[in-house]
Amino acid sequence: MDLDKHIIAQRRGSIMVVVLSFLQTPKYGYELAKLLEDSGYVVDTNTLYPMLRRLEKEKILSSEWNESNNRTQKYYVLTKEGFELWEFLCNEWKRTNNIIEGLIK
Amino acid sequence: MKYLDRYLEDVKYHLYGKDKNDIIKELKSDILNRLDDNHNEEDLIKVLEDLGAPWEVASSYNFDNEGLTITKENFNNYIKLLKLLFIIGLITSSVAALDNFVDYSRFSLSFDFASVLTFILEMFFNTFNFTVTSIGILTIIFYFIEKYDKQAKEYNKYIFPFLNSSTKVTKENKWSIKNLKSKRYNLVDYVAESLCIIFFTGIFLVFLDRQIWPVEYQFFHIEYLNLFIGLVILSIIIELVVYSYRFFIGENTLIYVVLNFIRNCYGIWASAYIILYKEMFYLPEVVIETSTLNNNVFYLVFLINVIIAISSISMSIYRYIKLK
Numbered sequence: 001m002d003l004d005k006h007i008i009a010q011r012r013g014s015i016m017v018v019v020l021s022f023l024q025t026p027k028y029g030y031e032l033a034k035l036l037e038d039s040g041y042v043v044d045t046n047t048l049y050p051m052l053r054r055l056e057k058e059k060i061l062s063s064e065w066n067e068s069n070n071r072t073q074k075y076y077v078l079t080k081e082g083f084e085l086w087e088f089l090c091n092e093w094k095r096t097n098n099i100i101e102g103l104i105k
Numbered sequence: 106m107k108y109l110d111r112y113l114e115d116v117k118y119h120l121y122g123k124d125k126n127d128i129i130k131e132l133k134s135d136i137l138n139r140l141d142d143n144h145n146e147e148d149l150i151k152v153l154e155d156l157g158a159p160w161e162v163a164s165s166y167n168f169d170n171e172g173l174t175i176t177k178e179n180f181n182n183y184i185k186l187l188k189l190l191f192i193i194g195l196i197t198s199s200v201a202a203l204d205n206f207v208d209y210s211r212f213s214l215s216f217d218f219a220s221v222l223t224f225i226l227e228m229f230f231n232t233f234n235f236t237v238t239s240i241g242i243l244t245i246i247f248y249f250i251e252k253y254d255k256q257a258k259e260y261n262k263y264i265f266p267f268l269n270s271s272t273k274v275t276k277e278n279k280w281s282i283k284n285l286k287s288k289r290y291n292l293v294d295y296v297a298e299s300l301c302i303i304f305f306t307g308i309f310l311v312f313l314d315r316q317i318w319p320v321e322y323q324f325f326h327i328e329y330l331n332l333f334i335g336l337v338i339l340s341i342i343i344e345l346v347v348y349s350y351r352f353f354i355g356e357n358t359l360i361y362v363v364l365n366f367i368r369n370c371y372g373i374w375a376s377a378y379i380i381l382y383k384e385m386f387y388l389p390e391v392v393i394e395t396s397t398l399n400n401n402v403f404y405l406v407f408l409i410n411v412i413i414a415i416s417s418i419s420m421s422i423y424r425y426i427k428l429k
Contacts, residue, residue, distance in 0.1 A: 029131060030138035045135065045156060046165040053124070053166065065130075071138070074131045 019051065019091055020078060020086040023061060025031060028073035045082050061084055108146070109136065112153050119163030121181050130164055175247050183247050194235030195228075202227040230373065336375050343368050357424060365421040369414035376407045 001051050023034050029049055036043050053063040060082035078086060117129050130378070139152045156162055173181050205224045206216060303417075347364045 028134070030135050044163055049128075049131065049135070050165045053128070071132070071134055073134055073138075074127075 011041070014093070015041065015047075015051075015073050017086070017089045019043075019048075020060070020082065020089065021056075023076055023082075024099075025063070026066075026075040028068065028075050030073075031077070055091040055097075069086070108149055108153060109133070112159055115159035116163050119160045119167075121167060124166075132162070175244075175251060177253065179247060183243065186243055187236075190239040190243065191236050194232050194239065195233075198228045198231035198235060201231060336378070340371070340375065343371055356421065359425060362421045362425045366418050369418050373411055373414050376410045 018036065018039075018041055019032070022032055029045075029052060031040075032052075033043060033045065033048055036048075050063060056063055056076065059079055061076045062079050062082075063077075064065070065072050066075050068075075113129050116132065117125055120128060136149075136152055136156070140148055202224045205220045205227065218219045242316055347361075350361060350364055356365075
């Protein structure tokens with residue numbers, strides 16, 4: 001059985017709430033990728049950056065180019081709508097989690 | 106940093122939309138973040154290879170392609186080609202309609218109201234016909250390009266299932282930063298070039314046909330055809346070699362620059378040969394009448410040929426030097 005495939009599929013559903021959780025304060029792509037990696041979520045660059053752009057287009061994130069470490073970096077942060085979405089997703093996650101925990105006890 | 110620039114250039118080539126420059130800027134920033142200040146060329150190559158082939162990186166940004174006959178990656182090329190064909194159609198139709206002003210019985214020009222009106226109507230309807238036909242043909246061509254591309258991906262999955270499961274390495278993904286090329290877009294380039302060649306040849310034939318030098322006599326007259334069959338065969342061989350080299354190896358190499366130079370020089374030489382010795386090609390029973398206009402047509406075509414050849418040679422040298 002290809003376990004990797006199923007793990008990836010399961011993580012795909014949770015990745016958004018994880019990314020949004022980190023973006024309460026402005027972060028640039030590489031910084032975010034490192035934070036995700038440190039917390040056990042390894043996200044492919046070709047998944048992360050397009051996702052950030054898609055969220056930006058949907059007004060969930062806003063971005064700004066700023067200087068950091070002598071380099072220009074694109075910083076992403078939650079918008080007001082993004083924050084509301086994050087709160088909604090967190091509640092939804094807790095609700096789903098309770099259901100699953102009840103099932104797998 | 107030549108590999109980085111080359112890589113980013115290729116990613117950009119495969120992107121569509123207005124955000125191209127922003128995506129490239131962010132990608133460059135990410136790549137540099139992954140490298141130490143004292144990194145060497147090998148470190149850079151490793152980072153780029155980890156990121157994946159440029160067309161794959163670009164395709165991850167080009168979302169929302171599901172269910173489209175022509176995907177967004179190819180749609181820009183489709184529109185560009187349609188615009189090009191419209192311009193070519195307008196030019197050829199205008200040239201073809203010019204004979205409304207020529208009074209062949211006196212070999213003079215007349216610009217009366219009827220001639221002008223017929224010219225405008227003929228030009229308009231011919232352009233319209235040409236454009237509608239072009240849309241149809243081009244759509245069919247692009248449909249097959251998309252189909253071929255998807256089939257190729259399926260084929261790779263079937264042939265390399267063990268490689269596909271985790272590492273995502275497929276036949277299509279086998280690429281090298283040292284020899285960047287994209288077969289997929291070369292295919293579109295070939296279609297564009299072939300259409301240009303066909304339509305420019307069309308303009309040439311229209312010129313000849315309008316000057317009482319019936320084209321069909323030349324093409325369907327076996328004796329006449331025999332006179333320049335050597336030139337045509339040699340030309341086809343040269344084109345095949347150059348196109349094959351570009352398709353299978355790429356166009357950023359010195360050998361391609363040399364091949365392209367030979368191909369264009371041959372083109373100029375063949376045109377010059379035809380102009381200088383064109384009397385050889387006249388057969389008494391074929392040529393009804395010739396005029397000095399024929400020479401001007403040949404000179405014009407020769408001039409266009411020289412300009413195209415010089416541009417082509419310059420571009421290939423420029424690309425080679427820039428990416429070296």
